[in-house]
Amino acid sequence: MPGRRHHRLAARARLAAWGLALALAAASASAQAAQIQVGHKLYGAGSSAIPVTAYSDGGSGLHPAVFLLYGARGPQVGGAMYRAYARALARAGDNVYVVDYYAGTQSVPGATPQERRAALAANLGAWVKAVREVIAAVSDEPGVDASRLGLLGFSQGAYLAIAVAAADPDVGAVVEFYGGIPPVLRGRLGTLPPTLILHGDADRVVPVSEAHRLADALSASGSRYDIVIYPHAGHGFNARLASADGRDALRRTLRFFKDNL
Numbered sequence: 001m002p003g004r005r006h007h008r009l010a011a012r013a014r015l016a017a018w019g020l021a022l023a024l025a026a027a028s029a030s031a032q033a034a035q036i037q038v039g040h041k042l043y044g045a046g047s048s049a050i051p052v053t054a055y056s057d058g059g060s061g062l063h064p065a066v067f068l069l070y071g072a073r074g075p076q077v078g079g080a081m082y083r084a085y086a087r088a089l090a091r092a093g094d095n096v097y098v099v100d101y102y103a104g105t106q107s108v109p110g111a112t113p114q115e116r117r118a119a120l121a122a123n124l125g126a127w128v129k130a131v132r133e134v135i136a137a138v139s140d141e142p143g144v145d146a147s148r149l150g151l152l153g154f155s156q157g158a159y160l161a162i163a164v165a166a167a168d169p170d171v172g173a174v175v176e177f178y179g180g181i182p183p184v185l186r187g188r189l190g191t192l193p194p195t196l197i198l199h200g201d202a203d204r205v206v207p208v209s210e211a212h213r214l215a216d217a218l219s220a221s222g223s224r225y226d227i228v229i230y231p232h233a234g235h236g237f238n239a240r241l242a243s244a245d246g247r248d249a250l251r252r253t254l255r256f257f258k259d260n261l
Contacts, residue, residue: 050101050130057093064094072156074109099134120160146170151173157179175196190221201232
């Protein structure tokens, strides 16, 4: 039965080719992931030293720098999402710095929403100072293009990113997730660099009205911004990286920094 034998051999060949293709794709993905270099640094000295986790692709030349600011519950809660964003940006050619602004200012996460709001009000100045010190130090490092600096903030870190951008004229772009304007800056925010606002309209932690308040302030100051409101999405919606909203938010983040840094 040469016909059947031929079909069996052809099917086996197709399966072998498919398996080889999958193996090559996995090897390629593994090699790409392995190319991302992750290091830990301290900026400053003594008890005020600021720990930073740095991600890069190890490539030569000058790279934009993006400073990632975590939410109110610290770097561990949501850590997988922060690492995924840092790696994705590093693969896109950015140097990424996850700034542990709590450790650098001896702050601790608040246990309740009320405590977190109080901590933001009490510590915002110290956190802004810590982040700006890291930005200044990183800007002088080899391989960093000091003319292309961005901020990526999540929740409390988004409020902090807005405050840093308002204080530091060297910041060239901001992507903020489910944050807003720190109360101390309301009514006097001033001009900001290009800003991308990403928020869910079902957010019960930081209401979507905060996103619209920020957009209104940016519009009034003549600042350039984009705003995307995700229907039925709650706080931290993009932590589900494989969801449609999660994929869209990451894609928009990468594109915004590419276009503005």
